[in-house]
Amino acid sequence: MLGLALKMLFGDTAKYLMLILGLFFATFLIAQQSSVFCGLMMWTTATLTNVPAPIWVVDEKVEQVNETNPLRDTDVARVRSVDSVEWAMPLYSGIQRVRLQSGSFKIIQLIGIDPTTLAGAPVKMIEGRLEDLRLPNTVIIDDLAVKRLAKVRGQTIKVGDVFEINDIEARVVGICEAMNSFTGGPYVWTTYERALQYTPASRKMLSAVIAAPRAGFTEEQVVEDIRRTTGLKAFVNKSFNSSPHDFGTSTIWWYVKNTGIPISFGTTVIVGFIVGVAISCQTFYAFVLENIKHLGALKAMGASNGKLCLMLIVQAFTVGIVGFGLGLAGTTLFAMGALKNEQPPFYMSWHIPVFALAVILFICSLAALLGIWRVSRFEPAMVFRG
Amino acid sequence: MTSNPDPVHLANHAVRLSGIVKSFGDGNSRLTVLKGIDLDARSGEIMMLVGPSGCGKTTLLSIMAGTLHADQGGVEVFGTRLDKMKSAHVTKFRAQNIGFIFQSFNLIPTINCAENVSVPLLIQGTPARKAEARAKELLAAVGLGDRWHHRPTQLSGGQQQRVAIARALVHEPRLIICDEPTASLDAKNGTMVMELFDTVAKAPGRAVIIVTHDNRIFSHADRIAQMDDGQIVEVHDVDKSRPPELHH
Numbered sequence: 001m002l003g004l005a006l007k008m009l010f011g012d013t014a015k016y017l018m019l020i021l022g023l024f025f026a027t028f029l030i031a032q033q034s035s036v037f038c039g040l041m042m043w044t045t046a047t048l049t050n051v052p053a054p055i056w057v058v059d060e061k062v063e064q065v066n067e068t069n070p071l072r073d074t075d076v077a078r079v080r081s082v083d084s085v086e087w088a089m090p091l092y093s094g095i096q097r098v099r100l101q102s103g104s105f106k107i108i109q110l111i112g113i114d115p116t117t118l119a120g121a122p123v124k125m126i127e128g129r130l131e132d133l134r135l136p137n138t139v140i141i142d143d144l145a146v147k148r149l150a151k152v153r154g155q156t157i158k159v160g161d162v163f164e165i166n167d168i169e170a171r172v173v174g175i176c177e178a179m180n181s182f183t184g185g186p187y188v189w190t191t192y193e194r195a196l197q198y199t200p201a202s203r204k205m206l207s208a209v210i211a212a213p214r215a216g217f218t219e220e221q222v223v224e225d226i227r228r229t230t231g232l233k234a235f236v237n238k239s240f241n242s243s244p245h246d247f248g249t250s251t252i253w254w255y256v257k258n259t260g261i262p263i264s265f266g267t268t269v270i271v272g273f274i275v276g277v278a279i280s281c282q283t284f285y286a287f288v289l290e291n292i293k294h295l296g297a298l299k300a301m302g303a304s305n306g307k308l309c310l311m312l313i314v315q316a317f318t319v320g321i322v323g324f325g326l327g328l329a330g331t332t333l334f335a336m337g338a339l340k341n342e343q344p345p346f347y348m349s350w351h352i353p354v355f356a357l358a359v360i361l362f363i364c365s366l367a368a369l370l371g372i373w374r375v376s377r378f379e380p381a382m383v384f385r386g
Numbered sequence: 387m388t389s390n391p392d393p394v395h396l397a398n399h400a401v402r403l404s405g406i407v408k409s410f411g412d413g414n415s416r417l418t419v420l421k422g423i424d425l426d427a428r429s430g431e432i433m434m435l436v437g438p439s440g441c442g443k444t445t446l447l448s449i450m451a452g453t454l455h456a457d458q459g460g461v462e463v464f465g466t467r468l469d470k471m472k473s474a475h476v477t478k479f480r481a482q483n484i485g486f487i488f489q490s491f492n493l494i495p496t497i498n499c500a501e502n503v504s505v506p507l508l509i510q511g512t513p514a515r516k517a518e519a520r521a522k523e524l525l526a527a528v529g530l531g532d533r534w535h536h537r538p539t540q541l542s543g544g545q546q547q548r549v550a551i552a553r554a555l556v557h558e559p560r561l562i563i564c565d566e567p568t569a570s571l572d573a574k575n576g577t578m579v580m581e582l583f584d585t586v587a588k589a590p591g592r593a594v595i596i597v598t599h600d601n602r603i604f605s606h607a608d609r610i611a612q613m614d615d616g617q618i619v620e621v622h623d624v625d626k627s628r629p630p631e632l633h634h
Contacts, residue, residue, distance in 0.1 A: 001508050001509065003508075003514055004494075004497065004501065004505065004508055007496060007497045007501065008494060008496050008497065010496075011494075011495070011496020011497060012496055291494075293490075293492060294492060294493075294494045296492075297486070297488065297492035298505065298509065299453075299477075300451065300453050300480070300486055301480065301481065301484075301486055301505065301506050301509055302477055302478065302479075302480040302481020302482070302484070302506070302509050302510075303477075303481070303509045304474065304477050304478075307509070379453070379454070380453035381445075381448035381451075381453040381454040383453075383488060383492065384444045384447060384448055384453070384488070384489075384565045
């Protein structure tokens with residue numbers, strides 16, 4: 001009977017394709033938009049990924065990593081004075097303008113790190129040596145900057161090339177891998193003191209203090225110690241989790257609560273759901289209505305309500321799985337394009353396809369229920385009445 | 387429930403209806419369609435139910451088939467009291483013992499003839515391959531052995547009804563219920579279909595009950611029950627040598 005159900009489904013090509021199309025669009029919109037949203041949220045925490053310090057100390061009013069509320073230089077020493085802190089280094093992080101050799105300007109995310117320890121330096125160098133950052137007027141750029149900071153569009157910048165940051169020369173001594181920033185500007189590393197030279201002067205310039213726990217202390221313990229001892233706000237730097245003390249988590253929630261980004265993406269996801277429900281339920285119901293005479297005949301011939309319900313469930317879930325598969329394949333193609341072009345941001349955790357599948361199965365259940373309701377109300381005797 | 391009939395009943399009565407009353411609607415709009423019907427159909431015969439439109443033929447057929455419950459009265463099919471059975475058991479009984487032929491054929495257009503014919507076997511849980519092999523045998527018996535792979539829409543009305551007859555017989559039911567089997571057919575195809583009833587459907591131990599308006603086919607009946615206004619007004623044997631006379 002289940003084979004018969006599938007033959008009935010595949011036999012009605014127009015409705016079958018319409019059902020698949022509806023569920024394809026629903027899956028694609030849900031998975032693609034959710035992944036772009038997650039990618040965008042990842043980009044908001046790019047500085048935390050690119051400057052991999054276990055603990056970040058910032059001004060007590062700061063809520064997210066892209067917000068700058070400078071500290072006093074003496075705060076570095078205050079953090080170092082906390083017993084459970086192994087080391088603490090100054091960090092500069094800010095958006096600056098680069099003047100290219102062509103005369104045009106580009107925005108960059110400038111990172112200034114301690115020259116002695118190089119704490120906060122990029123994790124993976126592609127070209128050049130990290131230690132060369134100690135040479136005068138030198139910077140290390142990320143792989144995005146290789147294209148963005150080139151003289152001419154289509155060319156690349158290489159080790160040894162020169163550009164200007166606020167009219168001060170910067171010579172490239174290395175290229176590293178880094179995550180794209182939320183603002184879209186490439187990351188440029190230099191020493192802390194040189195970063196202050198590149199930046200227009202202001203009374204306080206220290207963006208954050210990065211630190212590490214002494215052996216035997218957890219990061220959470222050290223964060224508590226720093227908060228209690230210095231009155232500054234300290235965060236751990238781990239992946240997104242439920243902890244209020246994680247800087248990445250705090251940053252993502254800040255963007256969720258204070259920007260229209262989730263509403264924009266959420267609306268599209270809801271539209272995907274509505275499209276799925278509208279097209280699939282309506283088409284499936286039309287399919288059942290069109291076949292009601294035949295289903296009624298099956299009922300008269302001795303097919304139980306249970307068997308007919310199972311047939312409808314198999315039909316609904318078959319189109320669901322096929323539509324979901326195609327939708328996910330479409331999302332994968334989109335992801336391949338996004339990853340190749342490095343935008344739009346795209347991050348698909350395992351939760352997203354699982355969520356999309358749950359939504360699609362819910363839509364299919366709804367469609368099947370509509371059909372089951374119609375079939376169960378159909379008396380087998382009605383089949384004799386034409 | 388007794389699904390295995392008494393052999394004595396098998397030999398004589400296929401269907402016994404006693405005091406069947408059926409009404410539709412509520413209150414002032416309540417309409418009594420069947421008004422205490424008593425009727426027997428014998429094994430091995432073709433019985434036709436005839437009468438004017440709205441006299442209750444189809445309702446009576448539905449009650450005999452177990453697809454409709456009577457308000458009052460007893461329905462016995464090959465010794466099994468359908469009116470005493472639970473709905474699920476009646477459904478199972480239908481699947482095993484009754485074959486259906488509908489006026490508009492009710493073949494599923496998206497599957498081929500062999501698959502259509504195998505449906506009653508699939509309902510009973512027969513494996514698809516075995517069911518299809520049996521379906522092809524039946525299609526050959528109704529003269530469509532070479533058309534098994536065609537879809538119903540590729541066949542003429544007469545051929546479609548022959549497929550429907552094959553479907554009604556594939557699981558070897560003891561009762562065949564037919565609702566206006568020739569109404570959608572021209573005279574030639576109607577005759578061909580009725581000849582099939584005589585040669586393929588009619589068998590000892592099996593009853594065929596046909597509701598019809600088509601007086602061209604009356605000569606194929608063994609007995610004719612004439613209905614009027616929810617009652618059986620006459621049941622008589624058919625003299626096969628001359629056309630039956632009916633009281634209208």
